[in-house]
Amino acid sequence: MTVIEVDGLHKRYGELTAVHDVSFTVAEGEIFGILGPNGAGKTTTVECLSGLRVPDGGTVSVLGHDPRHERDALRQVLGVQLQESGLPDRLTVREILDLFASFYRRPADSAELLDRLGLRDKAAARYKKLSGGQKQRLAIALAMIGNPRAVILDELTTGLDPHARRNTWELVEQVRAGGVTVVLVTHFMEEAERLCDRVALIDAGRVVAVDTPAGLAARADRNQRMRFRPSAELDEAVLRALPEVSTVTWHGPQVEITGDGNLVLAVTSLLARRRIIAADLRVEQATLDDAFIALTGHDGAS
Numbered sequence: 576m577t578v579i580e581v582d583g584l585h586k587r588y589g590e591l592t593a594v595h596d597v598s599f600t601v602a603e604g605e606i607f608g609i610l611g612p613n614g615a616g617k618t619t620t621v622e623c624l625s626g627l628r629v630p631d632g633g634t635v636s637v638l639g640h641d642p643r644h645e646r647d648a649l650r651q652v653l654g655v656q657l658q659e660s661g662l663p664d665r666l667t668v669r670e671i672l673d674l675f676a677s678f679y680r681r682p683a684d685s686a687e688l689l690d691r692l693g694l695r696d697k698a699a700a701r702y703k704k705l706s707g708g709q710k711q712r713l714a715i716a717l718a719m720i721g722n723p724r725a726v727i728l729d730e731l732t733t734g735l736d737p738h739a740r741r742n743t744w745e746l747v748e749q750v751r752a753g754g755v756t757v758v759l760v761t762h763f764m765e766e767a768e769r770l771c772d773r774v775a776l777i778d779a780g781r782v783v784a785v786d787t788p789a790g791l792a793a794r795a796d797r798n799q800r801m802r803f804r805p806s807a808e809l810d811e812a813v814l815r816a817l818p819e820v821s822t823v824t825w826h827g828p829q830v831e832i833t834g835d836g837n838l839v840l841a842v843t844s845l846l847a848r849r850r851i852i853a854a855d856l857r858v859e860q861a862t863l864d865d866a867f868i869a870l871t872g873h874d875g876a877s
Protein backbone atom coordinates (compact mmCIF):
# COMPACT_ATOMS: atom_id res chain seq x y z
CA MET A 576 0.00 0.00 0.00
CA THR A 577 1.23 3.48 -0.84
CA VAL A 578 1.54 5.67 2.24
CA ILE A 579 3.06 8.79 0.70
CA GLU A 580 2.60 10.07 -2.82
CA VAL A 581 4.41 13.17 -4.09
CA ASP A 582 3.72 14.26 -7.64
CA GLY A 583 5.37 17.21 -9.40
CA LEU A 584 6.20 19.08 -6.17
CA HIS A 585 7.51 22.63 -6.64
CA LYS A 586 8.61 25.08 -3.97
CA ARG A 587 10.15 28.52 -4.45
CA TYR A 588 11.67 30.92 -1.96
CA GLY A 589 11.45 34.23 -3.82
CA GLU A 590 13.66 33.87 -6.90
CA LEU A 591 15.13 30.54 -5.78
CA THR A 592 13.36 27.35 -6.82
CA ALA A 593 14.35 24.99 -3.99
CA VAL A 594 12.30 22.01 -5.24
CA HIS A 595 11.65 21.36 -8.95
CA ASP A 596 9.10 18.81 -10.04
CA VAL A 597 9.87 16.22 -7.34
CA SER A 598 7.89 12.97 -7.52
CA PHE A 599 8.14 9.72 -5.53
CA THR A 600 6.00 7.27 -3.60
CA VAL A 601 6.66 5.54 -0.30
CA ALA A 602 5.14 2.13 0.48
CA GLU A 603 3.85 1.05 3.87
CA GLY A 604 6.61 -0.35 6.11
CA GLU A 605 9.48 1.05 4.04
CA ILE A 606 12.47 3.00 5.25
CA PHE A 607 12.62 5.50 2.41
CA GLY A 608 15.69 7.73 2.17
CA ILE A 609 15.84 11.25 0.80
CA LEU A 610 19.51 11.66 0.08
CA GLY A 611 21.41 14.64 -1.25
CA PRO A 612 24.03 17.27 -0.39
CA ASN A 613 23.39 20.38 1.72
CA GLY A 614 20.90 22.69 0.09
CA ALA A 615 19.54 20.01 -2.27
CA GLY A 616 15.96 20.67 -1.15
CA LYS A 617 15.48 17.68 1.16
CA THR A 618 14.17 19.58 4.17
CA THR A 619 11.90 21.71 2.01
CA THR A 620 10.46 18.52 0.50
CA VAL A 621 9.67 16.91 3.85
CA GLU A 622 8.33 20.19 5.23
CA CYS A 623 5.82 20.12 2.36
CA LEU A 624 4.94 16.52 3.35
CA SER A 625 4.26 17.46 6.95
CA GLY A 626 2.27 20.60 6.15
CA LEU A 627 4.91 22.98 7.54
CA ARG A 628 5.36 24.56 4.12
CA VAL A 629 2.84 25.19 1.39
CA PRO A 630 4.04 23.98 -2.03
CA ASP A 631 3.82 26.27 -5.06
CA GLY A 632 2.85 23.36 -7.29
CA GLY A 633 2.24 19.63 -7.42
CA THR A 634 0.24 17.33 -5.20
CA VAL A 635 1.12 15.58 -1.96
CA SER A 636 -0.82 12.85 -0.17
CA VAL A 637 0.34 11.44 3.17
CA LEU A 638 -1.69 8.57 4.64
CA GLY A 639 -4.61 9.76 2.54
CA HIS A 640 -4.38 13.36 3.76
CA ASP A 641 -3.51 16.52 1.85
CA PRO A 642 -1.02 18.26 4.19
CA ARG A 643 -2.15 21.66 2.90
CA HIS A 644 -5.75 21.29 4.03
CA GLU A 645 -5.78 18.50 6.59
CA ARG A 646 -2.88 19.37 8.85
CA ASP A 647 -4.62 18.50 12.11
CA ALA A 648 -5.75 15.06 10.91
CA LEU A 649 -2.28 14.45 9.48
CA ARG A 650 -0.58 15.34 12.77
CA GLN A 651 -2.38 12.47 14.48
CA VAL A 652 -0.85 9.88 12.14
CA LEU A 653 2.48 11.39 11.03
CA GLY A 654 5.36 11.86 13.48
CA VAL A 655 7.92 14.50 12.59
CA GLN A 656 11.42 15.01 13.91
CA LEU A 657 12.90 18.11 12.44
CA GLN A 658 16.47 19.35 12.22
CA GLU A 659 16.16 22.13 14.78
CA SER A 660 14.29 20.81 17.75
CA GLY A 661 13.98 24.19 19.54
CA LEU A 662 13.14 22.40 22.79
CA PRO A 663 13.20 24.35 26.05
CA ASP A 664 16.52 23.80 27.84
CA ARG A 665 15.02 23.92 31.32
CA LEU A 666 12.34 21.24 30.93
CA THR A 667 13.14 17.66 31.85
CA VAL A 668 12.91 14.77 29.43
CA ARG A 669 9.71 13.53 31.09
CA GLU A 670 8.12 17.00 31.05
CA ILE A 671 8.88 17.42 27.37
CA LEU A 672 7.43 13.99 26.52
CA ASP A 673 4.29 14.61 28.61
CA LEU A 674 3.83 18.00 26.97
CA PHE A 675 4.04 16.46 23.49
CA ALA A 676 1.80 13.52 24.53
CA SER A 677 -0.92 16.04 25.41
CA PHE A 678 -1.16 17.07 21.74
CA TYR A 679 -2.39 13.62 20.68
CA ARG A 680 -5.63 11.74 20.98
CA ARG A 681 -3.95 8.37 21.48
CA PRO A 682 -0.41 9.01 22.74
CA ALA A 683 2.08 6.22 23.32
CA ASP A 684 3.01 5.27 26.87
CA SER A 685 5.82 7.71 27.62
CA ALA A 686 7.51 5.49 30.24
CA GLU A 687 7.59 2.61 27.77
CA LEU A 688 8.94 4.88 25.05
CA LEU A 689 11.71 6.14 27.36
CA ASP A 690 12.63 2.54 28.11
CA ARG A 691 12.64 1.58 24.46
CA LEU A 692 14.86 4.53 23.54
CA GLY A 693 17.26 3.95 26.43
CA LEU A 694 16.34 7.22 28.15
CA ARG A 695 14.79 5.89 31.35
CA ASP A 696 17.76 7.05 33.45
CA LYS A 697 17.47 10.50 31.92
CA ALA A 698 13.74 11.05 32.57
CA ALA A 699 14.45 13.64 35.27
CA ALA A 700 17.38 15.29 33.44
CA ARG A 701 16.97 18.74 31.96
CA TYR A 702 17.16 18.95 28.18
CA LYS A 703 20.30 21.10 28.25
CA LYS A 704 22.17 18.38 30.17
CA LEU A 705 21.65 15.72 27.50
CA SER A 706 24.41 14.59 25.15
CA GLY A 707 23.95 14.93 21.39
CA GLY A 708 23.00 11.24 21.09
CA GLN A 709 20.50 11.52 23.94
CA LYS A 710 18.92 14.61 22.35
CA GLN A 711 18.52 12.68 19.12
CA ARG A 712 16.94 9.75 20.94
CA LEU A 713 14.52 12.17 22.59
CA ALA A 714 13.77 13.63 19.15
CA ILE A 715 12.84 10.13 17.93
CA ALA A 716 10.71 9.61 21.06
CA LEU A 717 8.87 12.86 20.31
CA ALA A 718 8.27 11.78 16.72
CA MET A 719 6.83 8.51 18.08
CA ILE A 720 4.79 9.84 21.02
CA GLY A 721 1.57 10.18 19.01
CA ASN A 722 1.66 6.50 17.94
CA PRO A 723 2.10 7.52 14.31
CA ARG A 724 1.77 5.29 11.24
CA ALA A 725 4.64 7.10 9.53
CA VAL A 726 7.54 9.25 10.74
CA ILE A 727 9.82 11.78 9.10
CA LEU A 728 13.33 11.85 10.54
CA ASP A 729 15.47 14.72 9.27
CA GLU A 730 19.29 14.62 9.55
CA LEU A 731 19.00 12.41 12.58
CA THR A 732 22.65 11.56 13.00
CA THR A 733 24.35 14.79 11.95
CA GLY A 734 26.91 15.73 14.60
CA LEU A 735 26.85 12.34 16.34
CA ASP A 736 29.95 10.25 16.93
CA PRO A 737 30.09 6.88 15.11
CA HIS A 738 28.94 4.93 18.19
CA ALA A 739 25.91 7.16 18.82
CA ARG A 740 25.16 7.10 15.10
CA ARG A 741 25.06 3.30 15.05
CA ASN A 742 22.80 3.26 18.14
CA THR A 743 20.47 5.67 16.40
CA TRP A 744 20.38 3.45 13.31
CA GLU A 745 19.28 0.54 15.48
CA LEU A 746 16.48 2.66 16.86
CA VAL A 747 15.31 3.54 13.36
CA GLU A 748 15.22 -0.18 12.52
CA GLN A 749 13.20 -0.80 15.69
CA VAL A 750 10.73 1.92 14.69
CA ARG A 751 10.19 0.21 11.36
CA ALA A 752 9.98 -3.22 13.02
CA GLY A 753 7.04 -1.77 14.98
CA GLY A 754 5.20 -1.31 11.66
CA VAL A 755 5.89 2.41 11.20
CA THR A 756 6.85 3.71 7.75
CA VAL A 757 9.99 5.85 7.92
CA VAL A 758 11.10 8.74 5.69
CA LEU A 759 14.74 9.39 6.49
CA VAL A 760 16.42 12.58 5.31
CA THR A 761 20.17 12.28 5.19
CA HIS A 762 23.28 13.45 3.45
CA PHE A 763 25.23 10.41 4.56
CA MET A 764 25.57 7.77 1.86
CA GLU A 765 26.56 5.17 4.43
CA GLU A 766 23.40 5.81 6.41
CA ALA A 767 21.19 5.44 3.35
CA GLU A 768 23.02 2.31 2.26
CA ARG A 769 22.73 0.72 5.69
CA LEU A 770 19.11 1.61 6.53
CA CYS A 771 17.02 2.39 3.49
CA ASP A 772 14.95 0.02 1.35
CA ARG A 773 14.79 2.67 -1.37
CA VAL A 774 16.34 6.07 -1.83
CA ALA A 775 15.39 9.21 -3.74
CA LEU A 776 18.63 10.89 -4.76
CA ILE A 777 18.05 14.66 -4.83
CA ASP A 778 20.43 17.21 -6.29
CA ALA A 779 19.77 20.94 -6.73
CA GLY A 780 16.04 20.48 -6.11
CA ARG A 781 15.54 17.65 -8.60
CA VAL A 782 15.15 13.91 -8.17
CA VAL A 783 18.08 12.32 -9.96
CA ALA A 784 17.01 8.72 -9.32
CA VAL A 785 14.77 6.60 -7.10
CA ASP A 786 15.98 3.06 -6.51
CA THR A 787 17.25 0.58 -3.92
CA PRO A 788 20.75 1.44 -2.64
CA ALA A 789 22.09 -1.60 -4.52
CA GLY A 790 20.21 -0.57 -7.67
CA LEU A 791 21.67 2.93 -7.46
CA ALA A 792 25.16 1.56 -6.91
CA ALA A 793 24.74 -0.70 -9.94
CA ARG A 794 24.05 2.38 -12.07
CA ALA A 795 27.41 3.83 -11.11
CA ASP A 796 29.54 4.20 -14.14
CA ARG A 797 32.45 2.44 -12.56
CA ASN A 798 33.96 -0.92 -13.18
CA GLN A 799 33.82 -3.59 -10.58
CA ARG A 800 37.19 -4.94 -9.65
CA MET A 801 38.28 -8.31 -8.30
CA ARG A 802 41.69 -9.60 -7.37
CA PHE A 803 42.84 -13.08 -6.40
CA ARG A 804 45.59 -15.68 -6.62
CA PRO A 805 44.43 -18.64 -8.77
CA SER A 806 45.36 -22.06 -7.34
CA ALA A 807 46.17 -23.41 -10.83
CA GLU A 808 47.05 -22.01 -14.22
CA LEU A 809 44.30 -19.79 -15.54
CA ASP A 810 43.69 -19.46 -19.28
CA GLU A 811 43.58 -15.71 -19.76
CA ALA A 812 41.90 -15.97 -23.17
CA VAL A 813 38.91 -17.80 -21.64
CA LEU A 814 38.70 -15.13 -18.97
CA ARG A 815 38.80 -12.32 -21.53
CA ALA A 816 36.10 -14.04 -23.56
CA LEU A 817 33.57 -13.53 -20.74
CA PRO A 818 31.29 -10.63 -21.77
CA GLU A 819 31.43 -9.18 -18.23
CA VAL A 820 35.25 -8.86 -18.28
CA SER A 821 36.90 -5.63 -19.49
CA THR A 822 40.55 -5.98 -18.40
CA VAL A 823 42.83 -8.67 -17.00
CA THR A 824 46.11 -7.59 -15.40
CA TRP A 825 48.66 -9.71 -13.61
CA HIS A 826 50.54 -8.50 -10.51
CA GLY A 827 52.96 -11.40 -9.91
CA PRO A 828 50.84 -14.41 -8.90
CA GLN A 829 47.75 -12.20 -8.44
CA VAL A 830 45.30 -11.45 -11.21
CA GLU A 831 43.19 -8.29 -11.26
CA ILE A 832 40.01 -8.35 -13.32
CA THR A 833 37.73 -5.40 -13.99
CA GLY A 834 34.36 -5.47 -15.64
CA ASP A 835 30.66 -4.85 -15.12
CA GLY A 836 27.32 -6.62 -14.80
CA ASN A 837 27.55 -9.85 -12.87
CA LEU A 838 31.35 -9.89 -13.05
CA VAL A 839 31.94 -11.74 -9.79
CA LEU A 840 29.43 -14.48 -10.57
CA ALA A 841 30.76 -14.92 -14.11
CA VAL A 842 34.39 -15.24 -12.98
CA THR A 843 33.75 -17.44 -9.94
CA SER A 844 31.53 -19.78 -12.04
CA LEU A 845 34.34 -20.11 -14.58
CA LEU A 846 36.82 -20.88 -11.83
CA ALA A 847 34.48 -23.46 -10.29
CA ARG A 848 34.05 -25.22 -13.66
CA ARG A 849 37.83 -25.45 -13.94
CA ARG A 850 38.27 -26.45 -10.28
CA ILE A 851 40.46 -23.44 -9.61
CA ILE A 852 40.36 -21.81 -6.18
CA ALA A 853 40.54 -18.01 -5.93
CA ALA A 854 42.86 -17.51 -2.94
CA ASP A 855 42.90 -14.08 -1.19
CA LEU A 856 39.85 -13.00 -3.19
CA ARG A 857 39.06 -9.29 -2.87
CA VAL A 858 36.10 -7.67 -4.58
CA GLU A 859 35.44 -3.94 -4.87
CA GLN A 860 31.83 -3.08 -5.62
CA ALA A 861 30.51 0.34 -6.53
CA THR A 862 28.94 2.20 -3.59
CA LEU A 863 26.23 4.82 -3.30
CA ASP A 864 29.02 7.41 -3.29
CA ASP A 865 30.07 6.23 -6.74
CA ALA A 866 26.43 6.27 -7.86
CA PHE A 867 26.00 9.83 -6.65
CA ILE A 868 29.03 10.99 -8.61
CA ALA A 869 27.96 9.03 -11.69
CA LEU A 870 24.41 10.39 -11.60
CA THR A 871 25.09 14.02 -10.68
CA GLY A 872 28.58 14.67 -12.03
CA HIS A 873 29.90 15.80 -8.65
CA ASP A 874 30.46 14.34 -5.21
CA GLY A 875 27.86 14.69 -2.49
CA ALA A 876 29.92 16.91 -0.21
CA SER A 877 29.20 20.62 -0.22
Ligand SMILES: Nc1ncnc2c1ncn2[C@@H]1O[C@H](COP(=O)(O)OP(=O)(O)OP(=O)(O)O)[C@@H](O)[C@H]1O
Pocket residue numbers: 588591593611612613614615616617618619620762
Ligand atom coordinates in the same frame (compact mmCIF):
# COMPACT_ATOMS: atom_id res chain seq x y z
N1 LIG B 1 13.11 29.77 4.47
C1 LIG B 1 13.90 29.87 3.41
N2 LIG B 1 14.02 31.02 2.72
C2 LIG B 1 14.82 31.14 1.64
N3 LIG B 1 15.57 30.13 1.15
C3 LIG B 1 15.50 28.94 1.78
C4 LIG B 1 14.68 28.76 2.95
N4 LIG B 1 14.82 27.48 3.37
C5 LIG B 1 15.69 26.89 2.51
N5 LIG B 1 16.10 27.77 1.56
C6 LIG B 1 17.02 27.48 0.44
O1 LIG B 1 16.42 26.45 -0.35
C7 LIG B 1 17.38 25.52 -0.78
C8 LIG B 1 17.01 24.13 -0.26
O2 LIG B 1 17.13 24.13 1.14
P1 LIG B 1 16.78 22.86 2.02
O3 LIG B 1 16.96 23.23 3.45
O4 LIG B 1 15.46 22.32 1.61
O5 LIG B 1 17.90 21.86 1.55
P2 LIG B 1 18.46 20.56 2.27
O6 LIG B 1 18.73 19.59 1.19
O7 LIG B 1 17.53 20.13 3.35
O8 LIG B 1 19.80 21.06 2.89
P3 LIG B 1 20.52 20.66 4.28
O9 LIG B 1 21.06 19.29 4.08
O10 LIG B 1 21.57 21.70 4.39
O11 LIG B 1 19.47 20.77 5.34
C9 LIG B 1 18.72 26.02 -0.26
O12 LIG B 1 19.34 26.76 -1.29
C10 LIG B 1 18.33 26.92 0.90
O13 LIG B 1 19.29 27.94 1.07
